[in-house]
Amino acid sequence: MRLIFLGPPGAGKGTQAARIVAKHGIPQLSTGDMLRAAVAAQTPIGVKAKAVMYAGGLVSDEIVIGIVADRIEEPDCKKGFILDGFPRTLAQAEALDVMLASKHLELDTVLELKVDQSKLVDRIVKRAEEAKAAGQPVRKDDDPEVFKTRLEAYNRDTAVVSPYYAARGQVIEIDGMQSVDDVTAAIEKALAG
Numbered sequence: 001m002r003l004i005f006l007g008p009p010g011a012g013k014g015t016q017a018a019r020i021v022a023k024h025g026i027p028q029l030s031t032g033d034m035l036r037a038a039v040a041a042q043t044p045i046g047v048k049a050k051a052v053m054y055a056g057g058l059v060s061d062e063i064v065i066g067i068v069a070d071r072i073e074e075p076d077c078k079k080g081f082i083l084d085g086f087p088r089t090l091a092q093a094e095a096l097d098v099m100l101a102s103k104h105l106e107l108d109t110v111l112e113l114k115v116d117q118s119k120l121v122d123r124i125v126k127r128a129e130e131a132k133a134a135g136q137p138v139r140k141d142d143d144p145e146v147f148k149t150r151l152e153a154y155n156r157d158t159a160v161v162s163p164y165y166a167a168r169g170q171v172i173e174i175d176g177m178q179s180v181d182d183v184t185a186a187i188e189k190a191l192a193g
Contacts, residue, residue: 001026001080001191002105004087006162007113009141009150010120010127011176012183016113017084019184020191026080034067035059045070065095072103080108088158093165110165111187113176117155121147 001024005013017028038046039053045066049059064086072081087093100106121144128142141150165171172190176183 002108004083004107004110006110007176008115008117008120008154009147010124011113011115013084013113015180016183016187017082020082026082027076028082028084029071030084031064031086034071038067043070061092061095065099069099087161090160090164093161107170109172110170112162112171112173114173115176117151120151
């Protein structure tokens with residue numbers, strides 16, 4: 001099962017991906033985590049990424065695709081994986097297709113959590129308040145102004161990825177405004193169907 005999770009920040013991708021990981025035993029692949037791991041492991045692509053990151057630059061699509069390509073070769077990805085937060089651009093989606101084809105792999109499903117963006121800021125504020133009340137640290141990106149900037153970037157750069165996959169009939173839309181358990185149930189139904 002090779003999946004991509006799409007949807008704006010705050011849509012619940014991380015929460016739902018964790019549930020799929022627990023149920024299906026496939027890893028959730030975060031490009032940020034993979035980059036940090038490759039840098040720490042000093043892999044050839046990690047060395048390239050480190051130089052760019054330490055210079056304060058953005059890691060190129062070529063490097064990110066290389067990191068994903070290396071990561072999906074690891075044993076825990078044999079049954080599949082979830083790409084969360086990647087691809088972020090049309091160029092990355094196209095590069096991902098090329099890389100997967102070179103490995104004779106295909107995506108099975110692209111799950112898109114559809115949400116009312118006007119209500120996302122309220123959701124983020126509530127998430128931050130709940131974290132504080134529980135004595136947990138508040139995520140840096142749960143600041144409403146930071147969140148709005150991330151949402152603008154999503155709408156500008158990433159929202160175009162969905163039509164790319166939809167044109168190929170790979171997108172399954174899930175109502176992300178439902179309760180967490182109802183979203184999980186809808187995802188499981190989509191994956192079973």
